[in-house]
Amino acid sequence: MMRNRFLVVLIVAAVVSGVSLAVDRVTAQQAAVQSTAQAYRAPRTPDGKPNLNGIWQTMNTANWNIEAHPAGPSPVRDLGASGAVPAGLGIVEGGEIPYLPAARKKQQENYANRLKLDPEIKCYLPGVPRSTYQGMPFQIIQSTKHIMLIHEFAGAVRTIYMAEQTEAPADSWMGWSNGRWEGETLVVDTKGFNDLSWFDRAGNFHSDALHVVERFTPRSAETITYEATIEDPKVFSRPWKMSMPLYKHVERNAQILEFRCVEFVEDLLYGHLRKQPAK
Amino acid sequence: MRMKLAVGIAAAGLLLGVAELHAHHAFAAEFDVNRPLTLKGTLVKWEMVNPHSWFHIDVKDKDGKVTPWMVEGGSPNQLIRMGVTKTTVPVGTELVIEGYQAKDGTMKAVGRNFVLADGKRLFLGGSAGGVSDPAKAK
Amino acid sequence: MRHRSRSFMRGGAVALALALAATISIAGQTQSGAQSAAPAKAPVAKAAPASAAAGKTYKAPRTPDGQPDLQGFWTNSTYVPLQRPNGVTKEIYTPEEAEAAIKAAAAREAEQTEPGTTADVHYDFTQFGLDRSQSTFARNMRTSLIVDPPDGKIPPVNAAGQKRQQERAAARKAAGGQYDNVENMPIGSRCIIMGGAGPPMMNAGYNANYQIVQAPGYVMILTEMIHDVRIIPLDGRAQQPSGVKQWVGLSRGRWEGETLVVETTNFNGKNAFQGSSENLKVTERFTRTADDSISYRFTVEDPQTWDRPWTAEAPLAKTDGPIFEFACHETNYGIANILAGARADEKKAAEQKKGSN
């Protein structure tokens, strides 16, 4: 009896396998991630909003390069394998950042001089959305009027203004964020960036016209789907989007610890200005 | 980060952690007390950054040659609370800046006084007016 | 004499005698000729007097998860010194005396600097609204923040403390001149950390502002300079591992009625409050006493430095937001300029010496 059912399946398979294997660039995984997110309804904070409180972190290689990239040697020879670049599927939806031609050239120049130019190496604030996937945890402290994003790297912090929403008074590294709730999703609209941060260690950059709209949608008790739409007419030919899951730290006593890296880069930045011992 | 006022606190007896005892003359280590100058120029950009903001101005000399200068001012944060934004001081504003040039002789200075073309002092927390009275701007 | 109002304070360990009368004598400050033509601005104080008595009847609103609500923007800007000035014995000023003390301090801040003096080599704080009188500051009738010991002074440093302070001073001296390298410069100038963060959270002189946000199980305090964030867990977690030492230590909090009690240990000793050691323990108590004020008391314990704990009270006054990004390190041009300047001076000196012999 088993064999007949098996034969039926075989016939169906022959039809199905005829389907062309042309791989759709949008990863099926991301589609799967979104579909389960809609179904999930997060527990509520006392003031009735989806509860995003917690310590979160991404598990991808986006901080090395937000586009797909093979593994590669460390930019600093002596770090050997510990400094080497892991491969990554990339987080840019559609695979490619729609740079304007001159901008793609600049990105390649940035990449060539990344040890000198990447602001992360100098312990400068990471900017947005790099602060999300920089590879260190950040904590969400969610209150009614303000939602705080507190990052371990260099103590970078973002205030999401949920009540009085204003224009950015001045340019800044972490931008000026106004937030709102759309059903289960926290939507954060950020402008007022300076043009100094990078999106990753591969030289992907933006101008001071950058406008980022982020969406935090809980997809399970311990994961959030994070999406960011990037718009910057001076650098990109059209808006583009990235998405990835955020994973919650569940270990007991989990906490954001200090990574006050200014001290770690002073020799790098100012060492050449040391007083030379009298010859 | 020259917190001159912090030193003020030390003087006022409110002893902070040792870290706070900023040698007041740190600024004099960066800028040369023997190179006082007065710059008259038009504002190219006011970098509202910390720990100190920087006024980028173009200074035209007698025969019209323009040199870009960078002049150090105070943290913009309190002004922002008083309603100042990056458009409060429009690009092109005429400024007369009294200050001291950087020790390394580059086109950098600290602005001990920022005065507008009409003689009014810039900002001064709104009491002496300024480009736009921040109190009104709020 | 062009109108210019500069605020500066002659540096160094100048003890300000807050005498009853308005005349304030500050050692080493030369007053340039006549009082400057521009009248010192009357201090604009926005905060209502924060007297402890009112705390009893006041009951703070609750956050959605039932914590007393401390949220909002606060400042610990104050004219009251940590230690009671010499020559002052009473604990509480009369309102008039307090007013006079504030007026005198505000006048000093708005005081002119003498052109051509090193003190003059600075921008004018008042032009940037950075002198305390131009923004909210916390009123406090006390003559010192320290409330215990009753003399308003930090207790004498014990033997262990003196030994360590001497060792630190020797190490600092051995490291060479302040501008020989960046590591010798004050940690505030290096944008590593400033006084506002603590704990205990001390008045940073300007931009002395805090933003408190509460979430279930947490109280977060953002210190404007330098965007330092203290995330205080309320889950009564156990003592932290001694291996983790931090500039701001490791804090744990709990509510005792209307008061948030925060205990902090695990300091790394590099930002030694008042010359304390790594074993410093700070216990802070936040109690909202009015809509616009929080009583902030802290007790400092460090048997390696003082033989008794001591306590101070530095009220927080409600102020306006926002707290704008204080990205200090990113544009800290000063460090490079100073070090380059020092090297240039040394080169010149060396050339002159060579030239002269």
Add this chain to the structure above:
Amino acid sequence: MKRIALGAVAVVLLATVVPSAQTKAYKAPRTPDGQPDLQGFWTNSTYTPLERPDGVTKAFYTPEEAEAAIKRAVQRESAQTEPGTTADVHYDFSQFGLDRSQSLFVRNLRTSLIVDPANGKIPPLTEEGKRRTAQRDAEQKKLGGRWDSAESNQLDDRCLIMAGPGPPMMDAGYNSNYQIVQSAGAVMILTEMIHDVRIVTLDPSTSSGSPRAESRGDGRMLVDPRLRQWMGVSRGRWEGETLVVETTNFNGKNPFRGSDENLKVIERFTRVADDTIEYKFTIDDPTMWTRPWSAESAMKKTVGPIFEHACHEGNFGLYNTLVGARLEEKRAAEDALKKGSK
């Protein structure tokens, strides 16, 4: 595995010859999630060459001819090397059971693994293929002699990768062993040298023949062209009893008989007996060869364990060789100096 063959070679006639006709009657057992079970330890060690030797025209040996060919190969492997010759500067494989005959190997009546083209040979290169091969040789020459630097050495001497994993998976000469483990939605193939693991995710949209849902993978099918790997990126599906694995995205640094980064390999694993998996592969690289070409081999059930092959960590050989080369150059330079100064 205590079979110690000292000196004389014992030809162990184990597995019977496997004509492909026999597969119909056999049906592989099922894994818990319903996939045909390929699990276990396997070897693709074989005396059959990839290409038909010159002078041989037919596709199949008779059993006797096959036996004779194997005996000749075994003799070659265990022939003693002449002392004083460079060949002799090597340990004796047979003392370590490393010659093929001392462990299980795949018997195959075919005269070459290549079955298509019919002549059993790799098809000719395209013009572009010739150009790329020449360019690659030039670049290799630019790196200098084999011992001038680590980088100018062979991939296996550098412990980067060996012939075992491919794909396609080829006999590595010794230690040609694999371990297959299947989980819901994935087939894992561990290659002994150098502990290279291929994780073949099963694409649910095209998998058939595995009735249970959990045996379908979660569809990780992204194949961004910038993601290049030594072993490429593999995607698998079940077609009845056969696991079909398609691999692209090669980085071009480990060319298979001259292939380039546009190589596409299609492998077909079918368990045809309790101790045998039929292993067929097709090589498709339009830039290099005028037409795709295919080969057939088999994997025989062998015994574990697969011990750790930490090659790089113990690669003293490469280091010693480079030190030796530098010393020889130094001596040669000194001699030249002495000769010159006389």
